Amino acid sequence: VTAATEVAARRIRPRTARAATPWQIARRTGFFALLAIFVVVSLFPFYWIVITSLKTPQAINAGTTSLLPGHITFNNYLDDFTQNDFIRPLLNSVLVCGCTMIVTVFLAALAGYALSRTNIRGKALFLGFILIANFFPVIAMVGPLFTVYRRIGFLNTYPGLIIADLIYTLPLATFLMSSYFSQIPRSLEEAALVDGSTRLNTLRRIIVPVAMPGVFTTAILAFMLTWNDFLLALSFMTSPSRYTATVAIVTLGQSPYQTFYNLIDAAVVIISVPIALLVLFAQRRIVSGLTAGSFR
Amino acid sequence: MTASQQSVSPSGTSPRSQTGTGHSQSLLARDRRFGYLLIAPLLIVLLVITAYPLFYNIWNSFHNVNYLLPPLGGFAGFANYSKLFTDNEFVPALLHTLGFTVVSVAIETVIGLSLAVALNKKFRGRGIVRAAIFIPWAVPTVVSAELWRTMFDPQQGFVNFLLTKLHLPLATTTWLDSTWTAWAAILIADAWRNTPFMAIVLLAGLQVIPSDIYEAAKIDGASAWQQFTRLTLPLLKPALMVALIFRTLQSFFIFDVVYIMTGGGPGTSTNVLAYLNYKAFFALFDYGYGGAVSVSLVIVALIIASVYVRVFRTEEATA
Numbered sequence: 001v002t003a004a005t006e007v008a009a010r011r012i013r014p015r016t017a018r019a020a021t022p023w024q025i026a027r028r029t030g031f032f033a034l035l036a037i038f039v040v041v042s043l044f045p046f047y048w049i050v051i052t053s054l055k056t057p058q059a060i061n062a063g064t065t066s067l068l069p070g071h072i073t074f075n076n077y078l079d080d081f082t083q084n085d086f087i088r089p090l091l092n093s094v095l096v097c098g099c100t101m102i103v104t105v106f107l108a109a110l111a112g113y114a115l116s117r118t119n120i121r122g123k124a125l126f127l128g129f130i131l132i133a134n135f136f137p138v139i140a141m142v143g144p145l146f147t148v149y150r151r152i153g154f155l156n157t158y159p160g161l162i163i164a165d166l167i168y169t170l171p172l173a174t175f176l177m178s179s180y181f182s183q184i185p186r187s188l189e190e191a192a193l194v195d196g197s198t199r200l201n202t203l204r205r206i207i208v209p210v211a212m213p214g215v216f217t218t219a220i221l222a223f224m225l226t227w228n229d230f231l232l233a234l235s236f237m238t239s240p241s242r243y244t245a246t247v248a249i250v251t252l253g254q255s256p257y258q259t260f261y262n263l264i265d266a267a268v269v270i271i272s273v274p275i276a277l278l279v280l281f282a283q284r285r286i287v288s289g290l291t292a293g294s295f296r
Numbered sequence: 297m298t299a300s301q302q303s304v305s306p307s308g309t310s311p312r313s314q315t316g317t318g319h320s321q322s323l324l325a326r327d328r329r330f331g332y333l334l335i336a337p338l339l340i341v342l343l344v345i346t347a348y349p350l351f352y353n354i355w356n357s358f359h360n361v362n363y364l365l366p367p368l369g370g371f372a373g374f375a376n377y378s379k380l381f382t383d384n385e386f387v388p389a390l391l392h393t394l395g396f397t398v399v400s401v402a403i404e405t406v407i408g409l410s411l412a413v414a415l416n417k418k419f420r421g422r423g424i425v426r427a428a429i430f431i432p433w434a435v436p437t438v439v440s441a442e443l444w445r446t447m448f449d450p451q452q453g454f455v456n457f458l459l460t461k462l463h464l465p466l467a468t469t470t471w472l473d474s475t476w477t478a479w480a481a482i483l484i485a486d487a488w489r490n491t492p493f494m495a496i497v498l499l500a501g502l503q504v505i506p507s508d509i510y511e512a513a514k515i516d517g518a519s520a521w522q523q524f525t526r527l528t529l530p531l532l533k534p535a536l537m538v539a540l541i542f543r544t545l546q547s548f549f550i551f552d553v554v555y556i557m558t559g560g561g562p563g564t565s566t567n568v569l570a571y572l573n574y575k576a577f578f579a580l581f582d583y584g585y586g587g588a589v590s591v592s593l594v595i596v597a598l599i600i601a602s603v604y605v606r607v608f609r610t611e612e613a614t615a
Contacts, residue, residue, distance in 0.1 A: 035414055039428045045443050045488070046431075048454050052446055064457040111338040118331030119324060126335065129342070135541070136346045137549045137597060139570040140590035143577045144352035145345070167345050170338060199330060228436040230552045231570075235578070246438040250556055261452045268442050272435045279434045283427050286434075290493075291500035 046272070053077070053266035060262050076266040080252070086267055088241060089248035092158075093271075096233075096244060097226040099162045104169040104222040105177075105215060112177025113203050117186075127175075134171035141167060142235045149236060156238045164232045169222040176221075176289055180214030181207055217289035220282055227275065245271045350594060356587030363581035376588040386589065388564065389572040390596075396483070396568065397547040403487050404543055405536075408494025413528070415495065416502040433492035441556035444485035448472060475565040478558050482566060485553050490546070494539050501535025502528070537608045544604070545597055569593055 020028070051069035052060075053076050059069070080086040114120055115127075145164055146155070154160035188210060189202040197205070208215060233244040240251070249271070253263035279286065357377065360370045380386040415426055432440065447454050448471040459467035471477040505528065513523050529536075551570035554560060560567035560575075569589065576586030 031414065031417075032419075034410075035425055038411060038414075039425060041488070042429050042432050042492075044454075045447055049443050049446055052452055060452065063451040064453065107338040107341065110334040114331040114334035118327050118334070120328050120331035120335065126339070133342050133346050135545050135597060135601060136350075137545075137570070137590070137593045139549065139551060139573045140353060140594055141345055141349040142574070143356070143583050143586045143590060144349035146577065147352070147583065163341065164345060166341055170342055174338065224434060228438075230436070230438050230555075231574070234555075235574075246436050249438055249442060259449075261446050261449060264442055265446055268439050272439050275434045275436075276431055279431050280427055283423075283430060287430070287496055287500075291497055 049265040049268050052261050053269050055262050057260075057262070060260065076262045077270070080263060080266050080270065084252055084263065084267075086245075086248060086252065086270065089243045089245045090270070092237075092242060093227065093245040096158060096161055096165065097223050099158065100165045100169060100226045101219050101222040103162065104166060104173045105219050107166075108170060108173035108177040108218060109203070109208060109215070111174050112181045113207065115174070115178035116182035117199075117207075130171045130174055133167070136167065138167060138231055142231065146235060155236055156242050158242075161233060161236050161244075164236060165226045165229055168225040168229060172225070172289075173218045173222055176214065176218045176292060177211075179292060180211045180218075184210050213285070214289075217285045220278065220286060221289050224275065224278070224286070227271075350591075353587035353590040353594075356583045357585075357591050359584055361583040361587070362585070363583070365582075372584055376584045379585055380588055380592065385564065385567070385572055386569075386592075389567045389569050390592075392566065393548060393550070393568045393570075396479070396550060397544060400483055400486050400490075400547045401540065401544050403483065404491045404494045405540065407487070408491045408539070409498055411491070411495035412498035412502055413524075415499050430492050430496065432489050433496070435489070437489060437552040438556060440485050440489035441553045444481060444488065445472070445557050448481045472558050473562055475562060478562065478566050482550075482553055482557055485557060486547070486550065490543060494543060497539040497542075498532065498535055501532045505531045533608065537604060541601060541604050544600055548597060548600065549593070 054069045054072045054074070056071055056073045056075070059071060115123060141164065149155045149160050154163075184207055189206045192202045192206055193199065228246075229244070230246045230250075233247045234250075237243055237247065240248070243251070245267075249264060249267045252267055253260035358372055358374075359368075360372045360375075361368055411429060415422065415429070446452055448456075450456050450468070450470050453471075455471070456467055456469065459465070466477070469477055471481045509527060510523055513527060518526065549570050550568055551574065554566055554568050554571050555574070558566045560571050570593070573586055573589040573593065576582050576589055580586070
């Protein structure tokens with residue numbers, strides 16, 4: 001009898017779980033509908049700029065008539081690269097972001113080692129300063145640095161912009177590096193130290209290689225944060241040949257009579273694609289770095 | 297090494313010193329010197345790009361540094377600061393910026409929190425949904441501004457197209473040409489890009505909350521809403537504080553979106569502090585007045601940050 005009731009109970013239980021009440025069904029549907037709305041709101045604007053970037057000048061003049069692009073052309077992309085020389089600002093951006101990333105990782109690795117492995121005084125004070133530097137208004141750097149850069153010939157130069165761009169990256173990178181380094185067991189480097197290796201060598205040969213995933217995360221975030229810059233490049237790069245991609249987009253496709261959204265949006269697609277790929281492949285890493293950095 | 301030992305000045309300078317304490321203290325001194333050496337480059341760079349401009353701005357703000365009106369460098373007293381309150385530019389810009397900050401942070405917090413709660417549930421395809429929602433944060437602010445400028449364009453945009461199809465009002469609006477619709481467009485462009493950041497930080501906060509306390513609450517008969525307000529929100533406080541401080545200050549410094557979408561217009565109705573500051577430097581060439589605006593920005597930012605810290609501290613103390 002007990003076995004029979006158990007079998008019966010087993011039969012009933014899944015059925016009660018499956019046969020959800022209308023209220024539960026409504027809640028589930030609502031949940032997924034809400035998620036769908038969020039996804040559509042996030043991604044639909046990208047669809048819209050892609051189709052706008054594929055429109056012919058005639059289609060642009062005719063205005064929006066449907067959700068589909070109609071006659072597709074890649075001429076806007078060609079025009080951006082040939083007539084508007086958009087390749088130059090792209091290369092400028094890659095150069096500036098790449099250098100900023102390298103300098104950031106180098107400086108933050110040194111400081112991260114000092115914070116996690118030496119007994120320097122004033123660590124709390126230093127971390128407090130880093131935290132405040134993270135909240136420093138970038139516009140408040142612009143006036144004084146412009147004056148100084150003009151005096152020392154740093155205006156319109158890559159080093160000038162790279163040094164200024166470090167404001168975006170250094171605070172977060174320092175937090176990340178010191179926290180990644182302090183997770184590495186000390187025993188790893190102690191063996192090397194006993195063998196007579198210098199501490200700088202253990203940093204280079206042991207700590208950085210072991211912390212490589214963290215170093216990568218820091219580098220990716222530094223690149224993304226610099227890629228986002230607009231204000232500093234706008235202020236310090238005075239000639240169009242030195243514009244970064246974000247500044248060049250703003251000057252692109254503008255005429256006194258019309259805004260050529262097809263040209264602008266082609267450039268917008270061009271600078272969004274590498275970042276979108278980066279997010280798809282390194283999402284976990286970026287998110288972990290971002291949240292680890294913001295909880296300190 | 298304990299703190300009490302650190303305060304003693306190193307007596308044994310030679311590493312081969314006979315006494316054990318002398319030996320370790322010189323090692324400690326060397327260790328510290330090495331540490332300072334490693335941290336120095338970063339500290340110098342950060343001081344050059346933050347502290348130096350700040351003090352330069354303070355100096356400028358008390359002097360006549362208008363490159364269009366020489367002579368330069370004369371002492372101006374508080375003239376630049378009093379100009380802030382008499383020129384009919386700064387005060388409206390300050391109010392616009394504060395209003396924008398409150399509204400945008402409120403929107404981003406509400407949507408970001410519901411997104412975080414939704415993404416904290418387990419369901420099939422969660423990774424893809426998370427990536428899709430995360431992408432707007434990854435693209436540059438310039439992209440979000442240009443993208444929403446296209447979306448709101450009366451000719452090329454999607455917004456007016458949709459409103460026309462649905463026979464809704466505002467279908468023929470030129471959004472960026474009047475004050476309130478321009479603000480709506482700016483808010484949407486800003487929230488679209490930054491809400492994911494809010495969601496990510498809050499999601500990380502949700503994931504460290506142990507699930508068994510919810511089991512206990514369920515057994516005690518707590519409703520979903522009670523679980524949310526009595527358990528989730530209090531436990532989420534640290535993450536919420538981080539996200540709020542970051543987003544509030546970034547909203548307060550808004551520049552890119554305004555520069556690209558409205559240029560502070562129509563008229564000066566969407567002018568914000570960072571944009572006003574930029575124009576003081578690059579249109580008026582008045583580095584004294586610009587310095588005063590910069591210093592005010594720093595001061596208000598510090599006030600905002602300290603208010604947050606105080607509010608969250610006192611709530612912790614009373615809890």
